[in-house]
């Protein structure tokens with residue numbers, strides 16, 4: 001049994017929060033650069049240039065990429081041979097969020113009660129923390145500051161079991177089309193198909209931790225991902241929805257076995273500020 | 282594509298010359314306001330009270346910045362989703378607001394009101410708060426200080442970049458743009 005101090009987790013999460021909000025992942029920046037070459041709309045190209053310049057300024061001047069530094073979504077993969085000492089793991093993660101958002105001059109966007117007084121907690125805690133028990137003696141931490149503009153465009157629907165992949169394509173296209181400029185296109189689109197309602201949405205969110213271009217290992221799913229990307233880009237929504245050929249940089253699909261009566265489909269949208277950062281303890 | 286330089290406050294003549302898809306660079310004063318500030322301004326106006334900010338000819342910027350690091354006037358400061366402010370916008374235009382900056386599209390009622398009041402709605406590029414920070418030279422809280430991040434701030438801006446989405450002639454860039462670049466009809470509902 002390997003021991004890890006709770007304080008080590010706190011420090012790691014704080015660091016991830018600051019880095020994720022200031023440094024655009026290389027794969028995302030690379031995909032945006034690629035889109036600049038293929039974008040058909042001149043205005044779209046100018047928008048892409050501003051996005052690239054923004055990433056450079058953020059990095060060099062230590063200014064957050066976007067003022068919405070998000071809900072702190074944390075994905076923990078906890079090795080079953082790890083023992084946490086000196087505190088509760090969830091408290092350690094939240095302490096890390098508080099520290100990162102405080103020391104990093106990040107915006108605190110969390111209100112304590114969703115329909116009551118909606119008073120800001122002032123610390124950006126609690127985060128939304130997902131845990132998974134995995135083999136081994138390490139902790140993998142994925143951090144995603146998730147903006148409201150894109151998160152609020154998420155959708156879920158259960159289709160008739162026979163509706164098939166066509167239903168998935170239609171639902172994803174509709175979702176992107178309706179959300180227009182609100183989620184700040186070009187987008188990264190996470191899709192969860194199968195399982196139950198909450199499983200589908202969790203898969204959609206989790207897929208957004210993938211690197212741009214990383215296809216599903218399931219050949220059928222991988223083909224669906226490509227089909228979805230083409231279909232979404234054919235919508236013409238374009239960068240910031242001003243019209244153009246780059247509506248999404250990538251579409252990720254995760255699937256899970258499901259009930260004989262069900263075809264759950266969840267869409268979780270990520271903006272061009274597709275901020276994620278990982279570490280392994 | 283050249284940008285049109287515009288000095289604020291907005292004049293009718295400047296608005297006359299703007300069309301959807303135009304790039305503008307605003308210099309002068311912008312006022313920030315989000316949901317809570319809109320609500321308060323309108324409540325005051327409806328009760329016949331004087332407003333803490335003279336809105337005539339002004340441009341409102343929908344923004345909730347990150348806290349500034351020491352030595353900076355403001356943090357990352359990009360636009361927030363405009364649609365959330367749709368319920369308040371027609372009344373704000375009645376009160377003299379001539380321009381708005383946000384991100385995303387506006388509903389039909391707002392679009393009509395923009396045309397009726399000869400105003401203009403622009404987007405700044407969402408998710409470029411670090412870049413936009415550079416164009417903000419000075420910041421001062423001018424009303425509703427108790428609202429914290431949602432207080433009304435007076436921003437002195439220099440060549441602040443934006444794109445015209447709804448012009449005074451009823452045009453809508455998001456609709457026009459999508460129609461132009463749509464290569465396939467969306468799957469039928």
Ligand code: SF4
Pocket residue numbers: 066067068069146147148149150182183184271272273359360361407408409
């Ligand atoms: S959708 Fe993303 S880029 Fe746009 S404002 Fe929100 S967090 Fe920033």
